[in-house]
Amino acid sequence: MCSVDPDGVIEMTRATGTLDISKGDVMCRKCASAVAEVVLRVRDAYCRDCFLAYFTHKFRSTIGKSKQIHPGDRILVGLSGGASSTALLHLIREGLQESSHKKLRFDPVFLYVDECVLFGSVDEVCDHVHKVVEQVASLGFQCYVAALEQVMALQPVLPVLRTQEWKEMKHTVDENLRKKFCELFTSCKSASAQQDLHDQLLQTVLRQCAHSLGFRKMFLGDNSTTLSVRILSQVALGRGSQLPARVHFKAASQSVEVYRPMRELLENEILHYLNLQDITVLRPPTFQPKNTSIASCTEEFVRSLQNDFPATIPTIFRTGDKLVSTTTQAEKEHDSSADSLTSDDFCALCGSTLDTEKGEASALHATVVSQKYSSKRPQEINAVPVQECGKVKSDGETSPDPGGGMCGCAKAGGGCSKTNMNVDQKWEMSKTLEQCLCYGCRVTLRDLADTGLLPAKVQATVAEQKQRKIMKEQIQDFLL
């Protein structure tokens, strides 16, 4: 319903026609002395200088008002090569060259994550990395390059510093890691799982690089438009608890603080900026699975709604800003000791705080209950099972089997204990794995044909957490 302001609710009005400035007769609304060249927000016309001033001011004030970036800070800036990243690169350079007191004072170093593993070994795609490095170097900055497939390695790989001379060398490719990565991706049964996995792995690589290069702070070029789409798609994926970490200006995760200085700039504003400054945008190859995924469905929805209701993206963005995760709120209230968040409380795949301690009256528990009553796989639940029949597992434990058959060959009517054992072990492994993942990652996990293909680091983390859980149980009575 379209209701009034006391709740801060925005009245959704339909879009009227955009202001037409092509005839060159509309004056800038700010200085009223120059001809307008840019239209923002449907009807606001700006001249070139006023627009550039507005744009750069927004960027600097986002950084300045947060008071989180101090002079001399070493910051790793993640680039994708797209419009937002390119604008970020140029804004940083302008800001550093500024001679007034508004000069930006930090030391940026740039990082590009090479994703050509996703596209096979097409040469022109792999040449993109050269172009990006060139662009960064031409502005006088250092650029590191990391490969997406390095997330599959057990030990983090140090990103390589690319220099001008390197242009002639082909960068080394670890074929083994590439193969593992491709296997993992092809084992995804749905496009949504692929896209989500890609997103999480990319974030992991960025964090790993920052950590191994010794940076505490990182900039990412997310703009308002992509963040609004992300807010809705994260909600749709069940990752609502991670919303603050992916959307707010500052997000502290484990050892790196991630900042998003472009967050208040809309996509069309960025395009105007690049256009006015005559900056060419390299077109990075973007990963687009063929079928519809949750993320692509959301993006389409937001963009089409934005056409009809121009207040959509700003509203979604502002809403996202006001939200925090319930788990972190609760922890803040309970204790303030730094040890309260042990490594056992983080998801093994995406590294975010676990949001699965929800109690019995929750959506999470409801899905567990549903599976219990209709699925063929037995679940370990504390509720009263409807049919009790003990089932001996491979390691000798009995577990109640609530009316579900265990083995696929129950259908065929024959029992084969050997297959039972293997299915048992696999099921046991995926159960353990599931306990170490957040809700969103569990949903993605269901779409993976073979969980053994997950990155080695993830599996190592799971094994470690399992071990710690056993240790904790042993000393449970003595923990205060």
Add this chain to the structure above:
Amino acid sequence: MPVKCTADCGRNAVLKRPKTGDALCKECFFRAFEEEVHHTITAAKLFVPGDYVAIAASGGKDSTVLAYVMKLLNDRYNYGLKLVLLSVDEGITGYRDDSLETVKRNEQQYGIPLKVVSYEELYGWTMDRIVEQTGRRSNCTFCGVFRRQALDRGAALLGVDKIVTGHNADDIAETVLMNILRGDVARLQRCTAIVTGSEGVISRSKPFKYTYEKEIVMYAYFKRLDYFSTECIYSPNAYRGHARVFLKDLEKVRATSIIDVIHSGESFSVREGVKMPTQSICERCGHVSSQAVCKACVLLEGLNKGKPRLGLGKSSKVEEHLARQSTDSSGTTQTPTDAPHTAQPSHTPSRSTHSNTLRTLHSLDF
């Protein structure tokens, strides 16, 4: 070759469950459906034995199935509840009068007593007449606000302890999405709660919170339950429609996305420092309100004074109007005073013989 039921009961499967995709036979599906609702009720501790519970019944699929399942579970698990059906007549010809017939049939079929309250009695306006005044754009606002209060007043009349409504998982997921799109953080925080209500208001709960709409239809179909299934004739233009289409698309991509959205909704709360509306009581009718005068009174005021868009635009206009009312009443006697406790007929040409201002909860007598 017939597929076997995956709950391993040996029977052939006759349906594929929308929620999990498993193939189930009829009996196992019924059991799964009922047990899940039972689990929702017990885990959230919705009732205590001896509660007098009103089931908000519209005659649609959710409320029909809700009435059926509540009665079934109450008997099977001895909740010890006394049940009553509570129905609201908005006065929409061709829609509400038909669905009310369904509710009356339900009364007979399930053996649960029925009470009907109407907008005509409570407010002096039917939805048909409201739409004539305001057009089709914001009629859902009127209906929604009035219905919420109508349910509360009906429940107060009956003296019930709790109300249950048939909101299902799709509704809640849709509400989460819609509140994000509209920027309504206050509602966003409340909408995933299974029990809503506060001091002085009868609490309402949603036993179908985790039940998919498709499964409710499937249950009704296989159990041959009788319900009325047409869209409200005034609904197509609501903004909620966009959120609904989006949710349906998400469901097509991945069936669990409805529950995923609800989980996300349960996982966030509002940051400290964000201004939120505080709760108080309406000066005029005593109902719970976040403003000095509750929304229903404001809307009604607008309708009665010939300014139907009063509650739908800027709050400043509402304040101006109300301020003018009080200065007028202290001056000339041409406009009637809006005394909350007396029921005076207004001087403006009225199409109803009832008073057009809301009486306080205490002075209602039907």
